[in-house]
Amino acid sequence: MDGIEGSDGALSGVTRRTALGSTAAIASSLMLLDGEVEAASVKAPPSDMALDIVPVVNGRATPVTIDPRTSLLDLLRERLGLTGAKKGCDHGQCGACTVHVDGRRVASCLTLAAKSDGRQVTTIEGLADGDRLHPMQQAFIDHDALQCGYCTPGQIMAAVACVREGNAATRPSIREYMSGNLCRCGAYVGIVAAIEDVVAKGRQA
Known part of the structure; x- marks a missing residue:
């Protein structure tokens, strides 16, 4: 019917x-x-909500006006052209966006750019001394600690912090303190070997 x-x-x-x-x-x-x-x-917020900050990025004071909601990762990549830090998961779970703020590693995708005002921000672009690679960068090359390279900048920044924090004394410790950085290519053996090499040779700057 x-x-x-x-x-x-x-x-x-x-x-x-x-x-x-x-x-x-x-x-x-x-x-x-x-x-x-x-x-x-x-x-977009009214223009009177714009925020003026001066982070010190790779040793250089960098005045910039931002939306208060801007992440440090977006500031680095979209505003300052420093594309070494990668946007992987955008949830702080993969480590591809790792940078240092005042010497400590942070997930820049979860860090507000506003919090970097007046602080020292170091990215992968700031590790090398001109054409001379940082010891950790060289060690990653020597030990084939990468394949596609997408996660490599974050891995290197985390590895440098791992050594500076005193957490690279043993292989299990390295694995634990590098566990926040994922490598979808599975280059973990090379990554651990590179860190061990830097520690063994006392090359960490």
Whole structure:
């Protein structure tokens, strides 16, 4: 039967098809309204919310005006052109975005750029001394501690911090304190060997 029977036994003229169509139309309207509300809620902040900061990036004071919501990773990559730190998971779980702030490693995707004001920020671009590679960079090359290279900048920054923190005395310790940096290519053996080499030769700067 196409129609719906009323209490008097007559067909009301409403079919399943029209009922479903009406329901779908209402749902679509609600979704569009939801989208409009969401779009309104994420509008750029007024210009008076702009924030002036002066992080010291790789030894150079760098005045910049930012949106207070900007992550340190986006500041480095999108505003300062320092693309060594990679955007991997964007949730602080892969370590590809590792940089140093005042000598301590941080996940720059989870760190607000505003917190870097007046602080020392070191990226992979700031490790080498001109054309002379940092000992850890050289060790990664010597031990084939990379394949695709996407995670390598973060791995090297974490490795440098691992040694400076005094957590590279044993192989298990290295593995534990490097566990926040993932390598999808599986170059872990080379990474551990590179760190051990730097420690053994006392080459850490």
